[in-house]
Amino acid sequence: MKKLSKRLVRSLGFEVRRVNNPVRKGAQAIHFLHIGKNAGTQVSNVSEQLNSLSATKFIIKQGHDVMLRDIPHDSPYFFSIRSPISRFRSGFYSRKRKGQPRIYSEWSAHDEIAFSEFEHANELAESLFERGERGRKAWAAMKSIRHTSQNQCDWFSCFGNFLKVRPPIWIVRQEKFEADLLKFIPLAFSDIDPLKIDLSTDEVSSHTNDYSDIPPLSQRAKENLANWYCQDVQFYDMCNEWIEKGGSF
Numbered sequence: 009m010k011k012l013s014k015r016l017v018r019s020l021g022f023e024v025r026r027v028n029n030p031v032r033k034g035a036q037a038i039h040f041l042h043i044g045k046n047a048g049t050q051v052s053n054v055s056e057q058l059n060s061l062s063a064t065k066f067i068i069k070q071g072h073d074v075m076l077r078d079i080p081h082d083s084p085y086f087f088s089i090r091s092p093i094s095r096f097r098s099g100f101y102s103r104k105r106k107g108q109p110r111i112y113s114e115w116s117a118h119d120e121i122a123f124s125e126f127e128h129a130n131e132l133a134e135s136l137f138e139r140g141e142r143g144r145k146a147w148a149a150m151k152s153i154r155h156t157s158q159n160q161c162d163w164f165s166c167f168g169n170f171l172k173v174r175p176p177i178w179i180v181r182q183e184k185f186e187a188d189l190l191k192f193i194p195l196a197f198s199d200i201d202p203l204k205i206d207l208s209t210d211e212v213s214s215h216t217n218d219y220s221d222i223p224p225l226s227q228r229a230k231e232n233l234a235n236w237y238c239q240d241v242q243f244y245d246m247c248n249e250w251i252e253k254g255g256s257f
Contacts, residue, residue, distance in 0.1 A: 136150070171250050
């Protein structure tokens with residue numbers, strides 16, 4: 009029955025992973041709000057090290073479908089962000105590869121149509137907002153591929169003032185991963201020396217890939233994506249400002 013369920017989930021284009029969440033009596037849980045394609049695998053690698061070293065805290069890595077509203081109100085949390093345009097490209101090619109090489113997740117029927125019509129991310133981005141059939145196909149493709157269909161700010165639906173009302177411990181930027189994690193660790197784990205944590209990762213375990221052989225995003229594609237993800241552009245800038253102000257507004 010479990011195998012059948014996993015096959016069904018993968019056939020819909022989702023990832024199935026066993027997550028080790030070590031609940032410890034008397035220890036405080038810190039939730040990682042997992043926004044897709046934002047260095048979540050790298051955060052998991054670091055979290056495992058932190059969980060093995062700390063006696064007072066432990067990190068629970070949530071799945072992609074867990075939003076801020078699903079995390080207990082009195083529980084500390086953190087999350088990672090990424091430039092919307094970079095996240096789009098990563099999400100497109102990750103799904104095109106069916107999650108390989110780290111995992112394998114079969115395409116859904118919607119994925120299959122999307123990738124049959126748009127071979128590269130640049131083609132899809134340039135086709136956004138076109139009138140007629142091409143534009144309709146581009147809209148459908150964007151909303152069919154999991155990580156291109158979601159805005160990062162979707163994880164904060166109905167929590168628009170979260171940085172004031174319910175701020176995270178810290179925010180980790182994919183572009184400044186090491187520096188932000190070194191800031192997060194002492195804030196969350198006062199009993200651990202950040203320099204004892206290995207932040208290095210290989211390409212497979214970190215889910216990173218070489219994009220040197222694919223067409224670059226044109227200026228038109230970037231402008232279209234900035235318009236498509238206008239909410240996330242604002243969200244990303246807002247989070248950056250919060251970080252630069254030391255975690256407050």
